[in-house]
Amino acid sequence: MATRKRTLLKIIVLGDSGVGKTSLMNQYPCKKFFQQYKATIGADFVTKEVLIGDRIVTLQIWDTAGQERFQSLGVAFYRGADCCILVYDVNVLRSFDTLDNWHDDFLRQVCNLVLILLFACPLIVFQASPSNPGIFPFILLGNKIDVDGGNSRVVSEKKAKEWCASRGNIPYFETSAKEDYNVDAAFLSVAQLALEKD
Ligand code: GDP
Ligand code: MG
Numbered sequence: 001m002a003t004r005k006r007t008l009l010k011i012i013v014l015g016d017s018g019v020g021k022t023s024l025m026n027q028y029p030c031k032k033f034f035q036q037y038k039a040t041i042g043a044d045f046v047t048k049e050v051l052i053g054d055r056i057v058t059l060q061i062w063d064t065a066g067q068e069r070f071q072s073l074g075v076a077f078y079r080g081a082d083c084c085i086l087v088y089d090v091n092v093l094r095s096f097d098t099l100d101n102w103h104d105d106f107l108r109q110v111c112n113l114v115l116i117l118l119f120a121c122p123l124i125v126f127q128a129s130p131s132n133p134g135i136f137p138f139i140l141l142g143n144k145i146d147v148d149g150g151n152s153r154v155v156s157e158k159k160a161k162e163w164c165a166s167r168g169n170i171p172y173f174e175t176s177a178k179e180d181y182n183v184d185a186a187f188l189s190v191a192q193l194a195l196e197k198d
Helices: 021-030 093-097 099-120 122-128 157-166 183-197
Strands: 005-014 045-052 055-062 083-089 138-143 172-174
Touching: 005 021, 005 099, 005 183, 021 045, 021 055, 021 138, 021 183, 045 183, 055 183, 083 093, 083 099, 083 183, 093 099, 093 157, 099 138, 138 157, 138 183, 157 172, 172 183
Parallel strands: 005 055, 005 083, 083 138, 138 172
Antiparallel strands: 045 055
């Protein structure tokens, strides 16, 4: 029997506090949703295995544990990332407006990392950091589409897709961590996107 290839992908989740990052990454592997607000979780990341073609892909999904409120996530959080999931809340305009910051900040951190590593050890630079920040895979999730049956949403799907198009055609998914809507599809797309980049 042919053995399947194994791949480990590091996925990081960014976005304003309260948009549902922790809820999404708990819903995906554990099928759990918590109503009460939890700024932090015990673990740094959760893992989930998916089968893509002939590969077993382990997604290692990193949470921010609440530090996103201060926009200080530290280099270790970004190091070696294969894909970045940006999340906003379709009912909170500010969380959509800050996407530019999260996107640009991510790329800035990655570029800094490349420069530091290039100086310290040129040989490992391409293993330790995203190889080409310019084409680095992002994905955008518009979360909490269940709230008030969609009546309280302030960011339309069209507006979100325009933002994605302006940022190099970032794939877009509308999700509900609460109702487990589109969560599997979004993470599967993340895995495929990150694999293509390898
Ligand atoms: P984070 O700060 O981005 O990690 O956000 P959390 O995952 O802690 O979620 C913040 C709050 O929003 C919590 O009370 C969650 O229960 C709630 N929440 C998260 N996702 C959804 C969703 O899809 N729908 C609804 N109605 N509430 C959600
Ligand atoms: Mg959180």
